[in-house]
Amino acid sequence: MRRRIAVPVLMLLMGGMPGxxxxxxxxxxxxxxxxxxALLREGSGPVIVLLPSLGRGQEDFDDLAPRLAAAGFRVLRPEPRGIGGSAPLPPxxxxxxxxxDVAAAIEAEGGGPAIVVGHAAGNWVARVLSHDRPDLVRAVALLAAVTGTEVDPEIRRSITASFTLTLSDEERLSHLRRAYFAPGNDAxxxxxxxxxxxSMAQRAAAAATKDKAWLRAAERHPLLYVAAAEDAIAAPPSLEDLQATLGPRVTRVVVERAGHALVPEQPAAVAEALVSFARGVP
Structure with missing residues (x-):
């Protein structure tokens, strides 16, 4: 199954009152x-857990989370280790x-099961959780997740530059536009x-994870892949490729006018995709 979402969308979910x-x-x-x-919570209802991308914190979901809460969900946002009051990842x-950590957050809310949403590199943790604690996971959603394609070396250079905080804002902005944002969006x-x-600690944790069984573990749950139509890092894979990589239970949505950042670019379209998926999961 595949759906393509145009950008106009969710004022009915927001009620126009994000503040x-x-x-x-x-x-x-x-x-x-x-x-x-550290853990942020809002809303009430079935649980959705949001996991941000490499080296980034829960502020990336500040526009998305209230939309999900307004649609009738309990939104949990565990802050990555080393950010926002969370202790650093240990060696x-x-x-x-x-x-x-995510399992502990879900258990603190009564044990779920939860829909676990991983943006970009956050997909690693979502998929590992579905492998390690399937009892806590109701479904999995991956946002602009890299599923095995090679990244252009120039784009890799821009990813590295994004983390190089000694560069000028002007130079970093050019790299953000190249790697993460669709043309015309505010990088x-x-x-x-x-x-x-x-980000270095998270990369080290990924490198230290030698087992590979978790790579297809999400196939035991319903899975949604939300692709960004203009993603320079993870171009939208075909449904056939996704099913070969992630299993037969995957569905796909493509969000227009979005790059790899996706969530800050089109929060309403992402919320619509997640809410529609969540309401269809038993």
């Missing part, structure tokens, strides 16, 4: 054996440790929010 919804956000912490985990950590919203040390 009021944001004011109802709860800030909390979990004290875990691996250290403190030797793997993706399984990162997934254990300046991503000038802040980069955490180089966190």
């Amino acid at each position: 009021m919804l944001a004011a109802m956000m709860e800030h909390g912490t979990l004290e875990l054996p691996s250290g403190r985990l 030797g950590a793997t993706l399984h440790d990162m997934a254990a 300046s919203v991503w000038l802040p929010g980069w955490h180089p040390e966190v």
Whole structure:
């Protein structure tokens, strides 16, 4: 199954009141054996967990989360290790440790099961969690996730430059536009929010994860792949390729006028895709 979403969308889900919804956000912490985990909560209803991309924090979902809450969901946002009050990842950590943090957040809300949404590199943790704790996962959604294609070397250079905070804003902005944003979209919203040390720790955790069984683990759950039509890092794969990579239970949505950043570019279209998917999951 494949759907293509045009950009006009979700005022009915928002009710035009994102500021009021944001004011109802709860800030909390979990004290875990691996250290403190900061956690944002809002809304009520079935649980959706949001996981941001490499070296970025939960602020990336500040527009998306209230839309999901307004649609009748309980939105959990565990802050990645090393960001926003969460203790850093310890040396030797793997993706399984990162997934254990998400499991702890879901269990703190009553045990789920939850729909787990991973943006870009956040898809690693979502898929590992579905492997390690299938009892806590109702479904999985991947946003602009790389599923095996090679990335152009020039785009890789721009990804590295995005984390190089010593560069001028003008230079970094040119790299953000090249790697992450569709033409005409405002890339300046991503000038802040980069955490180089966190990204290095997350890459090290991915490299330390030697097992590969989790790569197809999400096929045991319903899975949604939300692609960005103008993604320079992860061009929209065909449904056939996705089914070969992720299993037969995957569906696909393509969001127009969006690049790899996707969520800050088209939060309404992403929310529409997630809400439609979530409401169709048993």
